[in-house]
Amino acid sequence: MSKSTTLVVGGAGYIGSHTVRLLASQDRDVLVLDNLVYGHRDALVDDSVRFIEGSLSDRPLLDKIFSENDIDVVIHFAAFINVGESVKDPLKYYQNNTADPVILLEAMRDHGVKGFVLSSTAAVYGEPVEVPIVESHPLQPVNPYGWSKLMLEQILADCDTAWGLKSACLRYFNASGSWGDGLIGEAHEPETHLIPNVLLAIQGKIEKMTVFGTDYDTPDGTCIRDYIHVMDLADAHAKALDHLKGGGESIRCNLGTGLGVSVREILDAAREVTGKEVPVEYGDRRAGDPARLVADPSLAKEVLDWEASHTDAKDMVESAWQWMTGPRLGQFEK
Ligand SMILES: NC(=O)c1ccc[n+]([C@@H]2O[C@H](COP(=O)([O-])OP(=O)(O)OC[C@H]3O[C@@H](n4cnc5c(N)ncnc54)[C@H](O)[C@@H]3O)[C@@H](O)[C@H]2O)c1
Ligand SMILES: O=c1ccn([C@@H]2O[C@H](COP(=O)(O)OP(=O)(O)O[C@H]3O[C@H](CO)[C@@H](O)[C@H](O)[C@H]3O)[C@@H](O)[C@H]2O)c(=O)[nH]1
Numbered sequence: 001m002s003k004s005t006t007l008v009v010g011g012a013g014y015i016g017s018h019t020v021r022l023l024a025s026q027d028r029d030v031l032v033l034d035n036l037v038y039g040h041r042d043a044l045v046d047d048s049v050r051f052i053e054g055s056l057s058d059r060p061l062l063d064k065i066f067s068e069n070d071i072d073v074v075i076h077f078a079a080f081i082n083v084g085e086s087v088k089d090p091l092k093y094y095q096n097n098t099a100d101p102v103i104l105l106e107a108m109r110d111h112g113v114k115g116f117v118l119s120s121t122a123a124v125y126g127e128p129v130e131v132p133i134v135e136s137h138p139l140q141p142v143n144p145y146g147w148s149k150l151m152l153e154q155i156l157a158d159c160d161t162a163w164g165l166k167s168a169c170l171r172y173f174n175a176s177g178s179w180g181d182g183l184i185g186e187a188h189e190p191e192t193h194l195i196p197n198v199l200l201a202i203q204g205k206i207e208k209m210t211v212f213g214t215d216y217d218t219p220d221g222t223c224i225r226d227y228i229h230v231m232d233l234a235d236a237h238a239k240a241l242d243h244l245k246g247g248g249e250s251i252r253c254n255l256g257t258g259l260g261v262s263v264r265e266i267l268d269a270a271r272e273v274t275g276k277e278v279p280v281e282y283g284d285r286r287a288g289d290p291a292r293l294v295a296d297p298s299l300a301k302e303v304l305d306w307e308a309s310h311t312d313a314k315d316m317v318e319s320a321w322q323w324m325t326g327p328r329l330g331q332f333e334k
Contacts, residue, residue, distance in 0.1 A: 001030070002073060003029055003071075004029070004070045004072040004245075005029045005030070005031050005069045005070055005071045005072075006023060006028060006029065006030050006031070006071070006073050006075060007032075007033060007065065007069070007071045007073075007074045007075070007243060007298065008023075008030055008031070008032045008033070008071075008075045008076075008077065009018050009032075009033045009034070009036075009056050009074060009076045009077060009078045009104065010034055010039065010056075010076065010077030010078030010079065010119075011030070011031075011032035011033070011039075011044070011049075011075075011077060012032060012034035012036060012039030012040055012041060012043050012044055012051070012259060013038060013039040013040075013043070013053075013077055013078070014043075014175065014185075014186045014187065014188060014230070015030070015077055015166065015172070015175055015230055015233055015234070016034070016039070016075075016078075016141070017039075017040070017043035017044060017045075017073065017184050018120070018178075018179055018184060018230045018231060018233070018234045019077070019233070019234040019237045019238075020032055020046070020049055021044075021045060021046060021179060021184065021264060022046060022234040022235065022238060022303070023050065023086070023232075023234075023237075023238060024046040024048050024049050024069065024092065024236075025046075026238060028047050028115035028224075028241075028285070028334055030048075030050070031049075031050045031051075031052065031065070031069060031071070032044060032050065032051045032052070032062075033051060033052050033054055033056065033078075033137035034051070034053065034054075034078065035053065035054055035055040035056075035078075036053055037135065038080075038153070038188065038189070040187060041053075041332075042332040042333055043184050043297060043332060045183050045184060047191075051083065052065065054068070055100070055102045056076075056078055056100055056101060056103065057094065057100040057103045057104075059103055059106075059107060059199075060235050062103070062104060062107035063110075063111075064109035065109060065278075066108070066110075066113060067111070071111075071113055072113065072114075072115055072245060073113075073116070073117065073241055073244050073245060074104070074108060074113060074115065074116050075117040075237060076101065076116060076117065076118050077100075078096075079096060079097045079119065079149070080092060080093055080097060080145075080190055081145070081146070081188075082145070082190075082253075083094075083123065083143050083145045083146075083288055084192070084286070084288070086138045086143050086144040086145035086148070087143050087144060087287070087288065089174050089226075091185065091332075092146050093144045093145055093148045093328055094144065094147075094151075095150035095286035096153050097145070097149060097152065098148045098151045098155075099227055101152055101155075102114045102155065105155065105156075105159060105165070105297055108165070108218055109163055110164070114163075114164055114166055115163050115165075115167075115241075115244035115245065116156060116165055116166070116167040116168070116242045116243070116244075116269055117167070117168045117170065117241065118149075118152060118167060118168070118169045119149075119170065119173040120149050120150075120152075120153055120172070120252070121145075121146065121149050121171055121172055121215070122148050122170040122171055122172065122174075122226075122254070122256070122293050122295065122303060123141055123142075123143065123145055123146030123149065123172045124138070124139050124149055124150040124153065124171060124305075125137050125138070125139060125141075125146075125293075125321045126138075126139075126140040126141045126142040126146060126290070126292045127140070127142055127306060128290060128292060129295065130143055131260075131292045131293075131294050132258055132294045132295055132296035133176070133293070133294065133295055133296060134254075134296045134298075134299070135171075135252055135253060135254060135256065135299055136331030137263065142290075151202035153169045153252065153259070156169065156333050157250065158252070160250050164279075165250075166244050166249065166250050167250045168240035168243060168248075168250070168251050168252075168253075168255075169250075169251070169252040169255065169303075170233075170236060170237070170240060170255050171252065171255065171257065171295075172228060172233055172255045172256075173225065173226035173227070173228050173254070173256035173293060173294070173295050174193075174194075174225045174226060174227045174229065174231060174240055174293075175192075175228060175229060175230050175233055176195050176227045176230065176316040176317075176319070176320060177229040177230045177231065177310065177315070177316045177319035177320055178223050178226065178230065178319050178320055178322055178323035179230075179231065179323075180319055180322050181232075181322075181326065182323055182325070182326015182327045182328060183326070184330060185237060185320065185323025185324070185326075185330060186230070186320065186323065186324070187330065187331065187332055192201050194209075194225075194263060194266055195227070195266060195270075195316060195320045195328075196320060196324070197209045197318055198266060198267060198270045198272070198278055198317075199270060199317070199320055199321055199324050200324075201278055201279045201280065202270060202274050202277075203324065204279075207279065208280055208281050209278065209279070209280055209281075210274075210280070210281050210282070210283040211263050211264075211267075211280060211281070211282045211283065212263075212283055212284065212285055212286035212289060213283075213284060213285035213289065213316070214288065215281050215285070216291040217286075218262060218264070218291055218292065219266075220262050221264075222262045222263035222264045222265045222292065223262065223263055223289055223290070223291055223292070224260040224261065224262050224292040224294065225257065225260070225261060225293050225294075226256035226257055226260060226261070226293060226294045227257070227261055227266075227313055228255055228257055228295075228308060228310075229309070229310035229315065229319065230306065230319075231309075231310070231315055232306075232308045232309055232310055233253070233255055234310075235306065236248055236255050236300065236304060236306045239304040239305065239306050240304060243303070243304055251295075251299075251303045251304070251305060252274070253299040253300040253304065254295040254296060254297050254300060255295070255297065255306075255308075256294065256295025256296075256297050256308070257308040257311045258294065258295055258297045258308075259294070259311055260292060260294040261313040261333055265313055266313060266317065267280065269313045269316075270317050270319040270321075271313045272314060273317045273318045273321050274321060288318070299309050
């Protein structure tokens with residue numbers, strides 16, 4: 001297998017920085033492009049990783065990058081990720097998550113780069129008609145964020161037909177946890193995700209966390225999600241990279257544990273891990289939240305020989321807590 005360069009777009013973000021660190025630890029040549037709108041330069045902890053600050057829509061910059069490097073696969077993490085914001089400001093999402101990546105794809109086509117790994121999402125399925133969710137489940141997103149990703153999946157399929165672009169669309173469920181040494185972890189601003197908000201409330205960094213809805217048709221009335229450890233996601237990207245470098249066909253698969261965990265179960269896990277009470281209030285449902293999102297992860301096992309190694313919700317919470325109490329206290333400087 002050749003040691004060509006992997007371009008990681010959005011590699012200074014949460015999932016990207018963990019994947020970049022894993023790839024670097026495997027002695028792979030990695031170049032990160034990130035405009036740092038939400039990412040952190042400090043999240044790239046390996047000196048061997050080259051970094052360029054810039055946007056995926058900057059065609060002259062892309063031409064320079066593809067001309068000067070022997071890039072065979074692009075891993076594309078860069079996107080806006082806030083579902084609620086996508087409902088209020090859909091064009092922001094369609095521009096950055098769907099339209100701008102077309103510029104990246106045009107540059108790839110023109111420079112003969114034919115491998116693409118996409119951060120897709122469980123949001124492409126919308127309100128599930130059957131759980132666990134298999135990849136053949138109807139694709140009916142219920143928000144612009146989900147549509148922005150689904151449209152990009154379709155664009156990738158069309159590029160395969162037209163010029164042989166091979167893609168791996170990885171539909172993540174709920175990313176969580178950290179590298180584990182406190183140097184990198186989840187640092188979204190604003191933070192909307194459940195596990196970090198629970199831990200921020202425990203630390204007193206936010207006054208309290210709100211449970212969005214207790215009247216769902218689930219055993220304890222709160223929403224059920226499939227929490228997948230960020231290191232398992234990173235591992236799946238390494239495997240997807242090998243799949244594409246080895247001449248594999250385009251694939252689309254779920255990345256989850258296959259296990260559903262409720263919001264209340266996350267609160268219990270947080271109490272157990274930290275030994276502290278969670279300052280919590282019980283509020284209304286958040287618009288657009290399906291009651292249950294749980295992956296059937298068998299296809300990923302079949303096509304990538306990948307499966308989650310962390311399956312206990314307590315592990316995910318403990319790992320997030322390690323980041324928030326580690327040397328950087330859950331914060332990047334820049
Ligand atoms: N976090 C989750 O639970 C989750 C679940 C499913 C899918 N995803 C997808 O995974 C990907 C990564 O998510 P994350 O949680 O790491 O988000 P993140 O915001 O931490 O990372 C995204 C990175 O992309 C960069 N970026 C955004 N637009 C850019 C542009 N135009 N040019 C260059 N860089 C740009 C940001 O600066 C940031 O560093 C996203 O595509 C997201 O939709 C995330
Ligand atoms: O302060 C909070 C935050 C969340 N929740 C609930 O916790 C669950 C998980 O929410 P969150 O952590 O915000 O993740 P999701 O909304 O499930 O979305 C994540 O997971 C999806 C895939 O399942 C991806 O598409 C999204 O990008 C990613 O943000 C949901 O039931 C929320 O209602 C709360 O009760 N209180």
